[in-house]
Amino acid sequence: MNRHHYGLILAGGRGTRFWPRSRKRSAKQVLNVVGDRSLIQATVDRLAPVIPPERLWILTNEHLRDTILEQLPEIPPNQVLAEPAQRNTAPAIGLAAHILHSIDADAIMGVFPSDHVVAKPAVYRSVLKSALKGAARGHLMVVGIQPRWPETGYGYIEFPRGTLPGAAGPVPVLRFHEKPELRKAKRYVAAGHFYWNSGMFFWRADVLLEQLRRHLPRTAAILASLPRFGEDSFAEKLKEAFPLCDNISIDFAVMERADKVSGVPAGDFGWNDVGSWNAVYELLPRDAGGNVVGQDTICLDARNNLVDAPGKVVALLGVNGLIVVDTPDALLVASRDCAQRVGEILKTLEQRNREDLL
Amino acid sequence: MNRHHYGLILAGGRGTRFWPRSRKRSAKQVLNVVGDRSLIQATVDRLAPVIPPERLWILTNEHLRDTILEQLPEIPPNQVLAEPAQRNTAPAIGLAAHILHSIDADAIMGVFPSDHVVAKPAVYRSVLKSALKGAARGHLMVVGIQPRWPETGYGYIEFPRGTLPGAAGPVPVLRFHEKPELRKAKRYVAAGHFYWNSGMFFWRADVLLEQLRRHLPRTAAILASLPRFGEDSFAEKLKEAFPLCDNISIDFAVMERADKVSGVPAGDFGWNDVGSWNAVYELLPRDAGGNVVGQDTICLDARNNLVDAPGKVVALLGVNGLIVVDTPDALLVASRDCAQRVGEILKTLEQRNREDLL
Numbered sequence: 001m002n003r004h005h006y007g008l009i010l011a012g013g014r015g016t017r018f019w020p021r022s023r024k025r026s027a028k029q030v031l032n033v034v035g036d037r038s039l040i041q042a043t044v045d046r047l048a049p050v051i052p053p054e055r056l057w058i059l060t061n062e063h064l065r066d067t068i069l070e071q072l073p074e075i076p077p078n079q080v081l082a083e084p085a086q087r088n089t090a091p092a093i094g095l096a097a098h099i100l101h102s103i104d105a106d107a108i109m110g111v112f113p114s115d116h117v118v119a120k121p122a123v124y125r126s127v128l129k130s131a132l133k134g135a136a137r138g139h140l141m142v143v144g145i146q147p148r149w150p151e152t153g154y155g156y157i158e159f160p161r162g163t164l165p166g167a168a169g170p171v172p173v174l175r176f177h178e179k180p181e182l183r184k185a186k187r188y189v190a191a192g193h194f195y196w197n198s199g200m201f202f203w204r205a206d207v208l209l210e211q212l213r214r215h216l217p218r219t220a221a222i223l224a225s226l227p228r229f230g231e232d233s234f235a236e237k238l239k240e241a242f243p244l245c246d247n248i249s250i251d252f253a254v255m256e257r258a259d260k261v262s263g264v265p266a267g268d269f270g271w272n273d274v275g276s277w278n279a280v281y282e283l284l285p286r287d288a289g290g291n292v293v294g295q296d297t298i299c300l301d302a303r304n305n306l307v308d309a310p311g312k313v314v315a316l317l318g319v320n321g322l323i324v325v326d327t328p329d330a331l332l333v334a335s336r337d338c339a340q341r342v343g344e345i346l347k348t349l350e351q352r353n354r355e356d357l358l
Numbered sequence: 359m360n361r362h363h364y365g366l367i368l369a370g371g372r373g374t375r376f377w378p379r380s381r382k383r384s385a386k387q388v389l390n391v392v393g394d395r396s397l398i399q400a401t402v403d404r405l406a407p408v409i410p411p412e413r414l415w416i417l418t419n420e421h422l423r424d425t426i427l428e429q430l431p432e433i434p435p436n437q438v439l440a441e442p443a444q445r446n447t448a449p450a451i452g453l454a455a456h457i458l459h460s461i462d463a464d465a466i467m468g469v470f471p472s473d474h475v476v477a478k479p480a481v482y483r484s485v486l487k488s489a490l491k492g493a494a495r496g497h498l499m500v501v502g503i504q505p506r507w508p509e510t511g512y513g514y515i516e517f518p519r520g521t522l523p524g525a526a527g528p529v530p531v532l533r534f535h536e537k538p539e540l541r542k543a544k545r546y547v548a549a550g551h552f553y554w555n556s557g558m559f560f561w562r563a564d565v566l567l568e569q570l571r572r573h574l575p576r577t578a579a580i581l582a583s584l585p586r587f588g589e590d591s592f593a594e595k596l597k598e599a600f601p602l603c604d605n606i607s608i609d610f611a612v613m614e615r616a617d618k619v620s621g622v623p624a625g626d627f628g629w630n631d632v633g634s635w636n637a638v639y640e641l642l643p644r645d646a647g648g649n650v651v652g653q654d655t656i657c658l659d660a661r662n663n664l665v666d667a668p669g670k671v672v673a674l675l676g677v678n679g680l681i682v683v684d685t686p687d688a689l690l691v692a693s694r695d696c697a698q699r700v701g702e703i704l705k706t707l708e709q710r711n712r713e714d715l716l
Binding site for chain 2: 019333
């Protein structure tokens, strides 16, 4: 372990596609949808051998901070920050870089989503180490994941033709590509040197701050105007300043514009972004009927269903390919094919002024 | 109204096909599955203009008696009896005939299921009056319902060829037919003089008792040995004697064996025995998407579903032809095609010793 390695876990998302289990105060990252530990707990667990909890920082929102503090007592509470407003990833990452650099001028930071699954943590950690090495040498590093299918929901990273997964050392990134249409996605996968953008980034804090000053000067200036982290006025000033930052992703703001952007073309480390209830179905073990259900569920002529209904007996009769999620005040019954569309329900709830269910 | 007219409402059934809404203590007849009033309340309501509540008697079981007393304050509480054991319809009807005859030697009684729906109560009451007239003349009367489809779940009554619905006066019943196979049911419907057996019977109490003595002598003797209704020892003696009665239906015990069995071949009075959740779906008004749901249900690409989930927001997404019934401790998600099989779930619950959910 290197004492200059820090981790920033981004945990401000809502994960609306996990409604009704997910709510503002219990977003996807704090749910244990695929195991005994919540997704953010699992994130901290798998990072620990490389970056220990005392050097992990979490950016989240006011709704989730208490739950995260409770779930992660090993992380110093003052390192769990609630963003005063939702401002996409660039200001959040910039803020963390600002703080880390003020603490340790040699800080090297990794940025991690809080709500993904990694089935092969040992492979994952070797990827981290490659990425941290590249970052130490001044590169802006991104982790690419070898695509397993022509996914249209992810951005792609274009490495030089012939790049092989697991390549040693930083590989230059030629270009970032937005979420493609299916035809394009198929071309990317067939070409072989296009990788999924994992959302994991690594760099020296000073390098990132320099890039922000160049490409996002207003936000950089706002962050530079903040008092030193730890001073009494920090929280108050942050509350004033943060909402003024540009609402933009780090991909747009920096990665697509900067020089010396490199990546780790990673092989299979069992990555899954758990994008919907259907991903949960795919990740969990099924019974002989293809059902992912607890022992309190009765299946009669029921196949390939997912049931999440703690404390309730559920009977499935003659149904196929359903997602059933029960909570005390709301119940979802959806076709697995439509799992990506669960977020649409929240729009209807908003129209009906059911803030209590969001 | 004739002061010798009495009604016996049979309310001892469980209605397992309405699980999880129906339980031992909240059987189908006390549920308001198709309106604001429970099925037994609606039964009393529609009888009232012909047989007032003070001359209605109810036979039920220990689990349901309190709920029925609560739902029907207009019925004298001592006329709501809990059978000490479940013994099919012959002993229950015999007991009521015994009591009514001891109160009124000229009693004419109608026997009514407690869990059916009648959409045209005015037509229904004219049928009742015809049946009561036939009963007054000494006939054992049964109400036949003109079949609307070749149902295999009902028994059939065979009237003489050419019998028309709404015929005046008692029409002799040639034969009772058990639940037929589909081919036979189709023949019955095509023939035109076969009617569904409604389970509604009418007779003088003394005539029925005479028939019981002839065809079910042991049960008749047991009932005759009871003290007079109203005496202190009645309940205690009933508790001892009733379980000794023959476990047999009135159809088998009397109607299929007796002479002078007649019927009313009724036209359409909007009868429905509400045999399953699918019947509830058929009975209730649907929205444009064919869904029978409350205003707390959100339907996105969801069609032809039934939702019964009081106090809970339900979201249906991309599903079709489902029955969703939510209760605090159990949830059913079934295909409407399988509504008849809901009872099978109770067998599994019994095997799992979940008496709490029965």
